[in-house]
Amino acid sequence: xxxxxxxxxxxxxxxxxxxxxxxxxxxxxxxxxxxxxxxxxxxxxxxxxxxxxxxxxxxxxxxxxxxxxxxxxxxxxxxxxxxxxxxxxxxxxxxxxxxxxxxxxxxxxxxxxxxxxxxxxxxxxxxxxxxxxxxxxxxxxxxxxxxxxxxxxxxxxxxxxxxxxxxxxxxxxxxxxxxxxxxxxxxxxxxxxxxxxxxxxxxxxxxxxxxxxxxxxxxxxxxxxxxxxxxxxxxxxxxxxxxxxxxxxxxxxxxxxxxxxxxxxxxxxxxxxxxxxxxxxxxxxxxxxxxxxxxxxxxxxxxxxxxxxxxxxxxxxxxxxxxxxxxxxxxxxxxxxxxxxxxxxxx
Numbered sequence: 001x002x003x004x005x006x007x008x009x010x011x012x013x014x015x016x017x018x019x020x021x022x023x024x025x026x027x028x029x030x031x032x033x034x035x036x037x038x039x040x041x042x043x044x045x046x047x048x049x050x051x052x053x054x055x056x057x058x059x060x061x062x063x064x065x066x067x068x069x070x071x072x073x074x075x076x077x078x079x080x081x082x083x084x085x086x087x088x089x090x091x092x093x094x095x096x097x098x099x100x101x102x103x104x105x106x107x108x109x110x111x112x113x114x115x116x117x118x119x120x121x122x123x124x125x126x127x128x129x130x131x132x133x134x135x136x137x138x139x140x141x142x143x144x145x146x147x148x149x150x151x152x153x154x155x156x157x158x159x160x161x162x163x164x165x166x167x168x169x170x171x172x173x174x175x176x177x178x179x180x181x182x183x184x185x186x187x188x189x190x191x192x193x194x195x196x197x198x199x200x201x202x203x204x205x206x207x208x209x210x211x212x213x214x215x216x217x218x219x220x221x222x223x224x225x226x227x228x229x230x231x232x233x234x235x236x237x238x239x240x241x242x243x244x245x246x247x248x249x250x251x252x253x254x255x256x257x258x259x260x261x262x263x264x265x266x267x268x269x270x271x272x273x274x275x276x277x278x279x280x281x282x283x284x285x286x287x288x289x290x291x292x293x294x295x296x297x298x299x300x301x302x303x304x305x306x307x308x309x310x311x312x313x314x315x316x317x318x319x320x321x322x323x324x325x326x327x328x329x330x331x332x333x334x335x336x337x338x339x340x341x342x343x344x345x346x347x
Contacts, residue, residue, distance in 0.1 A: 030059035117225035217300035226291030230329030233291030254278030263321035
């Protein structure tokens with residue numbers, strides 16, 4: 001090898017080692033609120049951002065103003081939970097022997113889980129947790145005059161199927177059973193060429209029937225959403241709604257009208273619940289403390305599909321369409337459902 005070649009190789013090695021040192025220094029640099037906001041705005045997948053938060057040293061501002069700024073930047077609930085978990089671990093680089101991303105993720109996983117709203121079904125002296133499901137959001141031109149009318153709308157049910165399929169294709173990483181889609185996920189092709197000032201937004205649960213089948217017509221539930229991130233617990237209370245099966249594709253939870261592209265708006269100006277169509281069941285909701293309730297129907301339930309849902313105390317509460325679409329904060333509360341079926345032979 002010539003002297004010139006040796007010099008080139010040596011120079012390359014020096015440059016590589018220098019780049020490696022700089023890269024290592026950058027990797028050890030604590031992440032900040034600005035770093036997370038930058039990753040969100042760049043369009044990185046939520047799972048990648050969460051992993052970066054969990055496996056990096058932390059230097060976050062988790063004051064009320066800091067959290068509000070993150071929320072406005074579009075930081076999701078799992079990302080926010082990861083930030084809080086990293087902050088609780090301290091500032092530190094992961095401890096020796098726990099430096100891998102998987103181990104860091106395991107360390108904060110219980111924190112994230114504990115912040116999700118939970119529903120437990122009482123079974124004698126014990127109880128079991130019901131799975132938290134995610135309602136899918138679809139649009140239709142059919143006015144929300146009745147649940148039966150919406151269930152008979154073939155365009156709506158096809159839109160719901162398309163939404164679920166696209167959701168799966170995008171591999172959204174969420175602790176919920178599904179994820180709300182962006183506007184393109186459930187807007188019918190026919191609407192694109194004939195836009196109108198308002199459309200009907202419909203919330204539905206995928207699949208025609210719940211896997212939780214009860215043999216009692218008088219179930220009792222315990223609900224806890226006291227630690228859910230981004231909400232004021234006193235703003236919500238639980239209730240039970242009857243679900244309407246729609247052409248063997250989904251179960252409709254409820255519907256309301258809103259302006260086109262309302263769910264893409266970050267402004268908290270959507271009064272979803274002021275004119276929301278749903279079949280509420282008369283219940284006894286006993287408040288234990290803020291965000292904790294005991295819930296039961298006032299009278300035995302007829303056989304059929306139902307769900308425990310969380311609804312605003314005030315019918316005029318305003319929502320951000322972006323929060324509803326991303327199932328974060330207030331949107332998470334309104335989108336969440338715990339479905340169950342009262343069997344034909346329930347007593």
